[in-house]
Amino acid sequence: MSSKYVIGVDYGTLSGRALLVRVSDGAEIASAVHEYTHAVIEDALPATGKKLPPDWALQIPSDYIDVLKKTVPEVLEYSGINPADVIGIASDFTACTVLPVTADGTPLNELTKFRDNPHAYIKLWKHHSAQPHADRINELAHSRKEKWITRYGGKISSEWEFAKALQVLEESPDVYHEMRYWIEAADWIIWKLCGNYVRNVCTAGYKGIYQDGTYPSREYLEALNPQFSGFVTEKLEHTLGELGSSAGMLTKEAAGWTGLPEGIAVAVGNVDAHVTAAAANAVNPGQMVAIMGTSTCHVMVSDVLAEVRGMCGVVPGGIVSGMLGYEAGQSGVGDIFGWFANNYSSADYQNQAKEAGIDIHTYLSNLALKSPVGAHGLVALDWQSGNRSTLVDHQLSGLIVGLTLATKPEEIYRAIVESTAYGARKIVETFNQSGVPVKEFIAAGGLIKNKFVMQIYADVLNMPITVIKSAQGPALGSAIHAAVAAGAYKNIVEASAAMGGVEDRKFTPIAANVKVYDELFEHYNKLYERFGHDEMMHDLRSIRDAALLNGSK
């Protein structure tokens, strides 16, 4: 095993990364990144220039294939290993990122007749314009007392398979009727690698409403829209695959793209957050792994089935086979920091950061640290990108209160970082109150490098925070799944113990800060309950949309 290797490929929002890992101990031998040529398509279709409405976010399937073609040969070359020593490949994806394909897996946007139709493209996880469809899905589920709705904290997200599909049906029936499969990108890329379409139980459960061996009923779907009654049977359901199992063997074509040996194991698809638990070796009940980046996903396994308000879902085997997997999330975290730091830092600040040779985030953090906790007198709601957990409402928006003429940018910056920590605390408290206690908080993702952010989280949560050892958690997590699919380990728990882990250092709560944050969190919580349940933010969104439509000046 010490001379065998696996490859994990992590598909993020803007780029894909391949990581070559030693099977025996998880040593990371080489990695390579490729940025998607078309990035996130939010304004107009690159092929035709067609304008998109607000809250749309699309991607192009060929960008994903390019990642395989570019990065895998690169890691093979960098590492200098013999490609014949690679025994498996696995990948993880953003989710729910979903696309319409033909029976042979051809994405509909690649058909000439649909080039100019936005609905033929991949709907990225953060495509947020299916909210009206999600609202109807939820309303009907509650009025019909559908059993599955409570497994999703009472709300199906506009980001998921059903809401996005219903939007396609109602806004572009031609695309809807043409597609054979409505498929997760996570599964599509595996199909491309091994030639088999296998639905992974993770996205099927979390994003596809697969619960207790079945999907929402034909009657339910028909009540939603008579044209939608066959959605499950005609477009969605397909062979399921357990996480860490093999979906098939690498095809000759994919071997050609990658330089890997034809016929090696290709693991069933998976999701970036969910594979990270393995990379952190945090696969026991009560270990919450937070993958903190532009957004945050929280995953935790448990042996207790409970209903947790606003969680994204509970799925058997959804993180580790044989255990219940819980998922929750915050739809905006690092991207809120970036939004503020990049757009609202004055020339003075930007110049001083440049002179000091530090980035604007570090500059703002350093300034913020000069004042004690609470001295800004601010509380913010972290909903600039909506709220995933616990409210599951992407029409919510950000708020800040406590502004004075003396309020400085570094104070707002800190308040925004804190607001996301309060959001995390709200999720942790909701799990605790629901009988699924969070005993450890393990951080992964890009933000773990930011000590300012991590200490605020420790203080706000009043929990020590341990940090994943790998800087490439999802890719390592995928590699671990590849190792299991290739038969090198018996299961994910065993493979994680050998290949994953956390750092020795911890971020420890500072008592004086905890006390102040307890007070501030009370106010966050009041704002949360108040604005999360009245109509103001929805009305402001409607006014905005009507204004953009009418164009009154």
Added chain:
Amino acid sequence: MSSKYVIGVDYGTLSGRALLVRVSDGAEIASAVHEYTHAVIEDALPATGKKLPPDWALQIPSDYIDVLKKTVPEVLEYSGINPADVIGIASDFTACTVLPVTADGTPLNELTKFRDNPHAYIKLWKHHSAQPHADRINELAHSRKEKWITRYGGKISSEWEFAKALQVLEESPDVYHEMRYWIEAADWIIWKLCGNYVRNVCTAGYKGIYQDGTYPSREYLEALNPQFSGFVTEKLEHTLGELGSSAGMLTKEAAGWTGLPEGIAVAVGNVDAHVTAAAANAVNPGQMVAIMGTSTCHVMVSDVLAEVRGMCGVVPGGIVSGMLGYEAGQSGVGDIFGWFANNYSSADYQNQAKEAGIDIHTYLSNLALKSPVGAHGLVALDWQSGNRSTLVDHQLSGLIVGLTLATKPEEIYRAIVESTAYGARKIVETFNQSGVPVKEFIAAGGLIKNKFVMQIYADVLNMPITVIKSAQGPALGSAIHAAVAAGAYKNIVEASAAMGGVEDRKFTPIAANVKVYDELFEHYNKLYERFGHDEMMHDLRSIRDAALLNGSK
């Protein structure tokens, strides 16, 4: 009269301005400005470096004398007129700006023993740390059912004479006991000019709780604090003078400072906002004059006595002798625009503005105008500097709701401008609902040059806005009062008609915008009532103050 002149001196927050005006027609012959050497003292005493707590704002009396010494000789020189043709001088001041003086008018900060005592200095109108004292004044007044409290919209402001004096007594009894008079700067400067201390009825009424011929009773004051029982009789009350009447003759010393003839008329002191009604010739019932600058004052005469929630006061003769004068205000307007534009505009924006040769306000406004009204989806509360009317609470703070990752600085800038327009609308509606209808809205002050702001106000208020002709309204208003004090006109109404006026152009509401603003104002109003009456903003202020005190990091 066509060869006679008067001088108006306008004391603002940061500078003083003299204006030489022709008596016959109000022609503005020459003006000069002098910036106060010590500006606003908010951090530390310049004499000793002693640090000030938050929410303090002080000034130095000698800065005001310097204005006379610099600007009056300048306007005489620029104009080339014969100084002997100047028949009177008058001044107006920010209010309530108030200081402790000895029996001969010496400011206590000029006594060596008090140099290091912040309470010996002038408390500028925007000194906001006497809120706890104002709270007690209000609570006691309501519990004792003091008749005068309703004349002030139910609340005495922390900015006014009683709250600031009570703060002096309780925080620095030595200063309190040493002072003979607690005097408005408006009256102190007149004393310096003519050698007589005359309390003008305007500040006595609006800021000094002089109502129905009397001040708050000894019993009331004793209940506030036994040491405070003699405040009115020992420190405050003094001969009163009507607006536009003469306080005395220019002294030899002041003639030496100014180059004006000894013995000319010196008008009774007055307030910047209140004299502006005369400058706009808007001295009839229902004509609301809004003096829009860093903050906004609203003044209006009426023949009806009514109780208007949160107005600053109703005072007989407080604007024009013989009529009831109403005052209301917004404690932050232009300074909120400045706070945002100066601190939160990115380097890109600042560079582009510089390249285009426009200031950052114009740059942001131009960008904002590219989108229709309401397209930002934002509503803000304009309380960054507290709320004067209708809530009279300087511990309130600013709020913004509706933020998304797509929100741009020009959108927040516009939302902030709009929030102040909503604040103005709230005041107008409160007057309308209280039986003192606002029939015309006349704008004065520095912001009238800003067409972007003025159009938003017209659209939000759904009223045409006329604009004062003079670019130096308060100074012209003072000059009009000087002319009356010198006997050139029978009264202010007559003098205003001859010397004041508005421009021909109007800002007219645009129907499509009015409709959207009606919707947005509903949300402003909800936030207003919600955050104006719960404890969150007060609690955040307390957390802030405790953090600054404890210094927990």
